[in-house]
Amino acid sequence: MNLSHETLEDLAAAILEAAGSARPEARTVASHLLQANLCGHDSHGVGMLPTYVANIAKGLLQPNRLPETISDRGNFLLFDGHRGYGQVAAKMAMEQGIARCKETGMALVGLRNAHHIGRVGAYGEQSMEAGLISLHFVSVVGHAPMVAPFGGKQGRYGTNPLCIAVPSLNDEDHLLLDMATSKIAVGKARVALNKGQQVSDCALIDSQGRPTENPEVLFTQPQGAILPFGEHKGYGLGLLCEVLAVALTGGASIHPDNARCGGIINHMLTILIDPELYGEQNAIRREIAALIDYLRATPPVQADCPVMVPGDPERKRRQERLTSGILIEEVTWDEIVEAALSVGLDIKKFTHAIC
Numbered sequence: 001m002n003l004s005h006e007t008l009e010d011l012a013a014a015i016l017e018a019a020g021s022a023r024p025e026a027r028t029v030a031s032h033l034l035q036a037n038l039c040g041h042d043s044h045g046v047g048m049l050p051t052y053v054a055n056i057a058k059g060l061l062q063p064n065r066l067p068e069t070i071s072d073r074g075n076f077l078l079f080d081g082h083r084g085y086g087q088v089a090a091k092m093a094m095e096q097g098i099a100r101c102k103e104t105g106m107a108l109v110g111l112r113n114a115h116h117i118g119r120v121g122a123y124g125e126q127s128m129e130a131g132l133i134s135l136h137f138v139s140v141v142g143h144a145p146m147v148a149p150f151g152g153k154q155g156r157y158g159t160n161p162l163c164i165a166v167p168s169l170n171d172e173d174h175l176l177l178d179m180a181t182s183k184i185a186v187g188k189a190r191v192a193l194n195k196g197q198q199v200s201d202c203a204l205i206d207s208q209g210r211p212t213e214n215p216e217v218l219f220t221q222p223q224g225a226i227l228p229f230g231e232h233k234g235y236g237l238g239l240l241c242e243v244l245a246v247a248l249t250g251g252a253s254i255h256p257d258n259a260r261c262g263g264i265i266n267h268m269l270t271i272l273i274d275p276e277l278y279g280e281q282n283a284i285r286r287e288i289a290a291l292i293d294y295l296r297a298t299p300p301v302q303a304d305c306p307v308m309v310p311g312d313p314e315r316k317r318r319q320e321r322l323t324s325g326i327l328i329e330e331v332t333w334d335e336i337v338e339a340a341l342s343v344g345l346d347i348k349k350f351t352h353a354i355c
């Protein structure tokens with residue numbers, strides 16, 4: 001199924017509206033999901049819609065619930081998402097954090113108890129559009145842990161993503177490192193499962209701790225686990241993402257004394273820095289751009305695989321998909337149709353636009 005991004009975004013917004021969201025919320029979440037698809041992260045795109053619809057039905061996701069301001073002290077802002085759409089809560093938290101950072105030069109923004117905030121890179125992009133540097137530490141809680149600590153054979157924590165965004169001289173040179181601290185995001189295993197593909201890269205273990213390439217181990221009981229990227233180093237980074245996201249937001253971590261009600265809950269700690277604080281911005285940005293040029297010019301191991309910097313793969317994919325459309329494989333499409341039907345939406349009017 002190949003759809004233009006406009007059609008897919010309209011379809012996503014219609015499903016979200018039928019599932020209970022007011023139109024502005026539906027458009028914000030749909031736009032976030034489509035941007036994830038456009039930049040190649042199908043794991044965080046419209047394929048999440050069936051999960052969101054199911055979580056609303058179970059009371060695990062609350063449409064139209066805006067974040068509450070818990071603390072507003074100098075350059076520290078704290079919000080509670082109260083299980084509302086994370087894409088809405090995080091965008092609003094970032095808007096307020098960006099405004100505060102413009103006043104003070106630096107800001108610390110905590111968001112706790114948001115339902116899935118999606119692709120964290122979206123908030124890095126939001127900061128860079130405002131000319132700011134941002135660092136985001138995210139924990140994933142609320143459900144059974146999916147990532148095994150280094151040396152362990154059972155899941156004990158989440159895919160806890162980290163994002164660092166640094167604006168450069170122009171959009172093509174903005175640096176956006178946005179990654180799960182596990183070898184793969186859970187959504188990537190879901191996409192592989194739906195496509196009937198195996199997962200390589202020694203990313204998974206089964207419930208006995210044996211290496212496997214079968215993504216099904218994450219979605220069946222007894223459950224397998226994903227391994228951290230970079231062995232002990234990725235484990236340390238994933239753990240610290242959780243600790244930072246919890247320590248400064250008051251959110252509950254994933255240990256079993258805390259209730260795991262189901263659904264996907266994210267806590268996020270964001271550090272915003274206005275590089276104008278340090279003056280000489282043009283000189284600094286030229287320095288970063290020169291470094292990026294130097295790295296991109298490294299002779300590649302494979303002639304057809306040039307060296308890139310973080311953010312390049314997403315830029316490239318976005319250019320491709322804006323023209324070629326977005327391919328949704330059959331199982332995911334069927335799940336989306338089923339989710340639409342479950343909220344009373346007849347999606348026939350969208351399907352005429354299928355390429």
Ligand code: NAD
Pocket residue numbers: 041043044116117118119120121138139140159160161176177178179180181183184185186188266307308309310311312313314
């Ligand atoms: P990934 O492995 O595809 O990419 C990670 C980073 O590496 C990106 O910044 C990318 O630009 C960079 N990169 C990739 N190839 C590169 C190359 N050849 N040279 C230089 N840089 C390169 O991403 P991922 O770890 O699978 O994460 C996917 C998405 O999942 C992210 O957007 C993340 O925010 C999201 N996520 C969200 C949650 C949540 O709970 N909300 C949890 C986990 C992951």
